[in-house]
Amino acid sequence: xxxxxxxxxxxxxxxxxxxxxxxxxxxxxxxxxxxxTRIAWELKPRHDYDVLVFxxxxxxxxxxxxxxxxxxxxxxxxEYDYKTxxxxxxxxxxxxxxxxxxxxxxxxxxxxxxxxxxENLSAKLISDYLTLPQAVDVxxxxxxxxPAYAEFAMVYNPTPGSAGxxxxxxxxxxxxxxxxxxxxxxxxxxxxxKKVYIGEWDFEGPGIVLVSGxxxxxxxxxxxxxxxxxxxxxxxxxVHGGAPxxxxxxxxxxxxxxIVEAAPDATVDAEFELLVTDTGATKLAEKxxxxxxxxxxxxxxxxxxxxxxxxxxxxFRLRHLYxxxxxxxxxxxxxxxxxxxxxxxxxxxxxSQVE
Numbered sequence: 007x008x009x010x011x012x013x014x015x016x017x018x019x020x021x022x023x024x025x026x027x028x029x030x031x032x033x034x035x036x037x038x039x040x041x042x043t044r045i046a047w048e049l050k051p052r053h054d055y056d057v058l059v060f061x062x063x064x065x066x067x068x069x070x071x072x073x074x075x076x077x078x079x080x081x082x083x084x085e086y087d088y089k090t091x092x093x094x095x096x097x098x099x100x101x102x103x104x105x106x107x108x109x110x111x112x113x114x115x116x117x118x119x120x121x122x123x124x125e126n127l128s129a130k131l132i133s134d135y136l137t138l139p140q141a142v143d144v145x146x147x148x149x150x151x152x153p154a155y156a157e158f159a160m161v162y163n164p165t166p167g168s169a170g171x172x173x174x175x176x177x178x179x180x181x182x183x184x185x186x187x188x189x190x191x192x193x194x195x196x197x198x199x200k201k202v203y204i205g206e207w208d209f210e211g212p213g214i215v216l217v218s219g220x221x222x223x224x225x226x227x228x229x230x231x232x233x234x235x236x237x238x239x240x241x242x243x244x245v246h247g248g249a250p251x252x253x254x255x256x257x258x259x260x261x262x263x264x265i266v267e268a269a270p271d272a273t274v275d276a277e278f279e280l281l282v283t284d285t286g287a288t289k290l291a292e293k294x295x296x297x298x299x300x301x302x303x304x305x306x307x308x309x310x311x312x313x314x315x316x317x318x319x320x321x322f323r324l325r326h327l328y329x330x331x332x333x334x335x336x337x338x339x340x341x342x343x344x345x346x347x348x349x350x351x352x353x354x355x356x357x358s359q360v361e
Contacts, residue, residue: 048326052083053361059075060113062133064097065099070319071117072117078354109146113154119159144176155308156177162219182218187261193209202217203230213237221264243280258343259315259344263313267299267300275304277298278313279298315344318345335347
């Protein structure tokens with residue numbers, strides 16, 4: 007009897023073999039890429055910069071208003087301990103740190119809302135705020151070339167109007183009286199906001215509340231505009247653009263923000279957009295509120311974000327891999343896109359101004 011040679015494996019078996027090989031190659035590539043990028047990150051030199059972080063809103067040991075800076079500075083290998091290396095308040099409301107007497111290398115003005123406690127049915131401020139002499143220091147250091155980043159809380163209560171005006175002048179913007187925030191359920195809006203509304207507060211479901219009030223020493227009558235689900239094409243505001251030198255994109259933003267105007271000599275790197283229906287557009291038009299306005303403003307060596315971006319809680323798990331932020335920016339979902347599109351590259355740009 008003659009021997010017969012075995013024929014080729016069936017098509018299904020060949021497909022399984024090809025898929026298995028592709029998966030093995032892909033897994034090997036990921037492992038190799040992780041090792042190479044980790045080595046590259048480890049080889050980058052560490053920087054012992056003198057960093058001034060200002061935060062007067064530390065109400066718990068989570069350090070929520072600037073804890074994300076610890077991850078960002080770690081990624082860029084800047085020495086920083088978010089629990090100790092800042093100026094502001096402790097979780098118990100007491101003072102923390104010393105205001106520098108000499109120019110730092112980097113300035114981050116993270117938050118200044120303050121810490122409040124309920125006393126005799128009213129809120130009492132138990133933390134400090136940005137003073138006029140401190141704002142003048144920041145302006146002088148910026149004029150001398152120190153890069154600085156600030157967020158919108160720097161010009162609203164409890165910051166004195168004189169200090170807020172200096173911050174506006176330093177960072178190249180002018181605030182309108184309007185601030186806004188998305189709420190999952192409008193019934194949960196703060197009583198202090200509800201009491202400004204004229205009429206019965208019977209709003210339910212998701213929506214955006216816009217509130218006007220004094221800013222940078224400019225006194226205005228408080229007003230409220232409520233955009234309900236019927237007034238919005240998309241519930242969350244969007245940020246279009248990105249930090250200088252980064253890939254531009256679109257991200258949803260979930261937090262307090264303000265409506266500002268950029269100075270003539272400033273550059274708008276990103277814009278907010280409220281996506282509204284015809285009824286929503288009418289409500290905004292009645293108060294002369296724009297639907298699109300600056301979000302990230304650059305002026306020489308400063309960046310100003312017109313929202314509470316530092317409260318972002320995105321876990322930056324790949325921060326010890328070189329270039330991971332750029333890669334993640336391209337593939338991440340909407341939930342984390344603001345962090346990688348705006349916040350991380352903003353801090354990266356800030357550090358690059360020192361280097």
